[in-house]
Amino acid sequence: MTGIDLANGIVGAVLGIIFAILFQQPLQEAWFRVRRRSATAVRSLTYRQDDASLSTWSTFSIGPLHTSALIVEGDGEQAIAPEAVRVQVLDAEVALPEEMAPWRAEIEAAEAQVEASGTRVRVWNGPRYAVEGLEFSRTALDEQATVRLRLRPTDYFTFLAAQQLDRRLPDGTTPRGRYLDPDHPLDAPAFLQCSFGVNVAVVTADHLLVVSRRADNVRSGPGLWGSSVNEGLSRHIDSAGRNAPDLYEVARRGMREELSLEPHEYTLTMLAFVLDVERRQWSAHFTAHLTGLTGDALRTRISRGVADRWEHQSVEYVPFRPADVMRHLLRPDRVRRWAPVTPALFHLALVHTHGRGAVERAEAQAVRRLRQGRDHNAR
Structure with a gap:
């Protein structure tokens, strides 16, 4: 080894020591930060995926029939008693x-203009x-459902203004x-x-x-096939004096106004509370x-007259058996023409009468037949 090589080796060793002292710790810390951020990102992604897969908030569907109805409380088998529902x-x-x-001001002005012009009946x-x-809970002893419904006047x-969920606000966002x-x-604001x-x-x-x-002339769901009876809560009709509305009485009012049926002519059972997540409309589901x-x-x-005949343009009668109702729900000309909460209502009513097992077997069989029919046509 020459003197020059020895000198170069000494200089390299000294520079290596200086580099280690000045840069090794910062480099290690930077590498640690990169590893930590990567691990956090992976954990975050994994958590979101697991959280989505475990979500119970799925809307009601049967094969090709997809709805925006979320069954929040009730399974059809167990009734919700009148005394279990508290309305405030x-x-x-x-x-x-x-x-x-x-x-809202636009809607009010437009309806005033309609009344002045006489082009149609004002809303x-x-x-x-x-x-x-x-809010939902269970009783301590027999785990029966209890419901607390809190309402505000509007x-x-x-309502019509708030239904414009996808209309642009001044900042470019939408209410939805x-x-x-x-x-x-x-979780949603009352308005x-x-x-x-x-x-x-x-x-x-x-x-x-x-x-x-x-x-076809109703404002909500014109031309859609729906439940036997549909009735909205009215502050004017359903709250006598200062009393809160009784949901069972609202259902009886609907039975009387839409089908001319009196309470002694049927048995009435509450099955569930359902939310149309697309339109933010709540419903109590009954069977009669x-x-x-x-x-x-x-x-x-x-045929002898009903109070609210104008709300419905036709009525059908379907055998109340799981297979028949499923075929009716999944008819090609009907599957996309149902009001959002109706398929869930008919499913729950079937479960209440025939049991969950029989209904789910009929649903699976109906979907399987549809798929076999499509495969056959494709060949």
């Missing part, structure tokens, strides 16, 4: 946010209820994007939930399910079994 009406009326208030701004909150024009979280569907109604699946004494089609009237007798009754 709060004092303060619902107010739209400042940026949505002009939408009545009826007093309604908005859902402030809906009106129909506020700003105020609603799809991962927490039960976006200005609708609560009842839906009833009516079964005649000779075991026929009554299926109605909504009129007529004790004496057959399908023919009910047809005759309806």
Whole structure:
């Protein structure tokens, strides 16, 4: 080894020591930060995937029939007793946010113009209820469902304004994007939930399910096939004096107004609470079994006049057996023409009468036949 090589080796060793002292610790810390951030990102991604796979908030569907109805409480097998439901009406009326208030003013002005021009009948701004909150629990001994429904006063024009969930606000957002979280569907401000109604699946004494089609001139779901009876809560009608509305009484009012049926002519059972997550409309689901009237007798009754005939343009009678109802729900000309909460209503009513096992077998068989038919046509 020459003197030059020795000198170069000494200089290299000295520079290596200096480099290690100055840069080794920062490099190690930077590498540690990169590893930690990567691990955190992987854990975050894994958590989100696991969280999504474990979500119980799935809307009701049967094969190709997909709805926006979320069954929040009730499985059809166990009834919800009248005394288990507590309804509370709060004092303060619902107010739209400042940026949505002009939408309501537009609706009010448009209806005033309609009345002045006489082009059609003006929409009545009826007093309604908005859902402030809906809470569910179980009794300690027998684990029966208990429900607490909190309502606030509102009106129909506020409801129509709040239904514009995908309309752009001044900042470019929408009410759906700003105020609603799809991962927490039960969390929503009251001004976006200005609708609560009842839906009833009516079964005649000779075991026929009554299926109605909504009129083309109604504002909500025109032309769609729906429940036997559909009725919204009205502050004017359903709250006598200062009493809170009784959901069973609302259902009985709907039975009387839409089918001319009196309480002594049927048994009424509450099955579930359901939320249409797309439109933010709540519903209590009931089934009613007529004790004496057959399908023919009910047809005759309806032909003699009903109070709200204008709401429905036609009525069908389907054998109330799981296989028949499933075929009816999945008919190619019908599968996309159902009101959002109706398939879930008919499913729950079937479960209540025939049991979950029989209903799920019929649903699976109906879907399997549809797929076999498509495969056969494809060949």
